[in-house]
Amino acid sequence: MSRSAHPAGPRHADVFPEGHYAAPPADLNTLDPKVWAQTVTRTDDGVVTVGGIDVKALAEEFGTPAYFVDEADFRARARAWRTAFGQEADVFYAGKAFLSRAIVRWLHEEGLNLDVCSGGELATALSAGMPADRIAFHGNNKSEEEIRRAVEAGVGRIVLDSFQEIVRVAHLAQSLGRRQKVQIRVTVGVEAHTHEFIATAHEDQKFGIPLAGGQAAEAVRRALKLDGLDLIGIHSHIGSQIFDTSGFEVAAHRVVGLLKDIRDEHGIELPEIDLGGGLGIAYTSDDDPRDPHEIAKALTEIVNRECDAARLRAPRISVEPGRAIVGPTAFTLYEVGTIKPLDGLRTYVSVDGGMSDNIRTALYDAEYSVALVSRTSDAEPMLARVVGKHCESGDIVVKDAFLPADLAPGDLIAVPATGAYCRSMASNYNHVLRPPVVAVNDGQARVIVRRETEEDLLRLDVG
Numbered sequence: 001m002s003r004s005a006h007p008a009g010p011r012h013a014d015v016f017p018e019g020h021y022a023a024p025p026a027d028l029n030t031l032d033p034k035v036w037a038q039t040v041t042r043t044d045d046g047v048v049t050v051g052g053i054d055v056k057a058l059a060e061e062f063g064t065p066a067y068f069v070d071e072a073d074f075r076a077r078a079r080a081w082r083t084a085f086g087q088e089a090d091v092f093y094a095g096k097a098f099l100s101r102a103i104v105r106w107l108h109e110e111g112l113n114l115d116v117c118s119g120g121e122l123a124t125a126l127s128a129g130m131p132a133d134r135i136a137f138h139g140n141n142k143s144e145e146e147i148r149r150a151v152e153a154g155v156g157r158i159v160l161d162s163f164q165e166i167v168r169v170a171h172l173a174q175s176l177g178r179r180q181k182v183q184i185r186v187t188v189g190v191e192a193h194t195h196e197f198i199a200t201a202h203e204d205q206k207f208g209i210p211l212a213g214g215q216a217a218e219a220v221r222r223a224l225k226l227d228g229l230d231l232i233g234i235h236s237h238i239g240s241q242i243f244d245t246s247g248f249e250v251a252a253h254r255v256v257g258l259l260k261d262i263r264d265e266h267g268i269e270l271p272e273i274d275l276g277g278g279l280g281i282a283y284t285s286d287d288d289p290r291d292p293h294e295i296a297k298a299l300t301e302i303v304n305r306e307c308d309a310a311r312l313r314a315p316r317i318s319v320e321p322g323r324a325i326v327g328p329t330a331f332t333l334y335e336v337g338t339i340k341p342l343d344g345l346r347t348y349v350s351v352d353g354g355m356s357d358n359i360r361t362a363l364y365d366a367e368y369s370v371a372l373v374s375r376t377s378d379a380e381p382m383l384a385r386v387v388g389k390h391c392e393s394g395d396i397v398v399k400d401a402f403l404p405a406d407l408a409p410g411d412l413i414a415v416p417a418t419g420a421y422c423r424s425m426a427s428n429y430n431h432v433l434r435p436p437v438v439a440v441n442d443g444q445a446r447v448i449v450r451r452e453t454e455e456d457l458l459r460l461d462v463g
């Protein structure tokens with residue numbers, strides 16, 4: 001394996017005068033605990049370990065690319081959310097961030113509930129033993145078949161997303177001789193400070209029923225008239241990767257306002273509100289995530305205060321964090337392949353995965369960190385762009401990164417904070433095989449989602 005140094009390229013400050021990559025970190029070997037899973041450390045010989053196992057051994061046993069989940073960290077974060085909200089509230093982990101049967105079992109053991117948004121997620125949850133009454137079923141276009149399965153399974157709630165769905169769920173439930181518990185998802189008109197593709201509470205988008213123009217109030221009227229439905233609450237989700245709690249506070253304020261209007265018009269006090277997920281995590285050292293206790297306190301206080309003022313009984317609160325629980329607990333391990341220094345620009349570092357295992361950079365212009373993990377290096381920092389192996393110039397994993405200039409093919413690099421929306425959004429673009437997910441805990445590593453094989457790909461190709 002050659003260890004030739006690459007030219008450092010232009011000074012970073014000239015290319016990125018501001019922000020995280022304006023200047024190289026003092027030491028490229030240091031791993032910022034903010035962005036790495038809890039048990040990740042660098043040993044004295046320079047190799048990084050997770051759950052007590054070194055990444056070289058992991059790469060040898062499981063191959064690369066691969067996602068490694070720190071089980072102890074996942075459980076600790078799930079527990080922290082559960083404790084922060086206490087017995088008076090419910091935490092529904094959002095399965096869309098990443099779902100597998102092991103994850104469902106961990107959640108169940110830690111006392112969390114589960115939010116699913118498709119028949120596939122529902123099947124995974126049920127097959128891993130999540131009690132149906134602890135499952136919430138979401139989606140802006142649930143099929144009749146999905147609704148039927150959810151009702152038959154006895155899910156704890158279906159979150160209604162449109163006027164048509166109110167009628168559809170009511171009829172299906174009635175035809176099955178059931179009265180289905182439902183919440184109505186409303187859009188509260190908040191512009192969440194996040195990427196436009198993951199903001200969901202402004203009016204001009206596909207989710208929910210707007211509070212504006214009395215539409216949500218009309219949805220409540222219709223739902224209350226239908227025998228197949230038991231309307232238990234109102235739901236709001238304002239978006240994802242949000243750091244500022246003010247959006248949640250405005251949402252809570254507006255949802256309580258609707259509860260008050262419902263009480264005044266119908267004489268009933270709905271017993272629940274769900275304030276969705278969306279709390280941001282640290283992808284780079286510049287991000288400062290909120291603590292679940294802080295968000296729990298802020299939300300509970302505002303709901304209680306508003307309810308007191310409106311003389312309403314405070315509803316039971318639930319939340320649906322996905323990214324904040326699983327995101328920081330995993331990293332993706334890649335092997336470095338081709339290294340291409342482009343004079344006066346930057347050095348392109350190709351890895352053995354790419355946009356098929358992490359689409360977030362291409363889709364949202366997301367920022368990530370990266371580190372050399374198979375050894376330390378005292379070489380100069382070089383301006384690098386970590387790219388994948390796909391036939392697409394937007395196939396970028398880490399847009400701007402400092403890596404040591406002696407980086408060489410065969411080195412292992414890792415991208416932290418890839419637990420959420422990476423494996424769950426993975427694709428087979430270019431017929432690249434989706435990587436495995438390996439859970440690491442206390443010196444033990446086990447595959448929880450195996451690597452795809454060419455046989456898996458060809459099995460579906462029946463032409």
Ligand SMILES: Cc1ncc(COP(=O)(O)O)c(C=O)c1O
Nearest residue numbers: 094237240277278320321322323
């Ligand atoms: C309804 C709903 N709940 C919860 C979540 C989870 O969001 P996050 O992973 O940002 O916590 C989402 C995704 O944004 C969602 O659409």
Ligand SMILES: N[C@@H](CCCC[NH3+])C(=O)O
Nearest residue numbers: 096198240241360420421
């Ligand atoms: N997939 C998005 C989050 C969307 C969450 C679903 N409403 C992301 O990677 O950030």
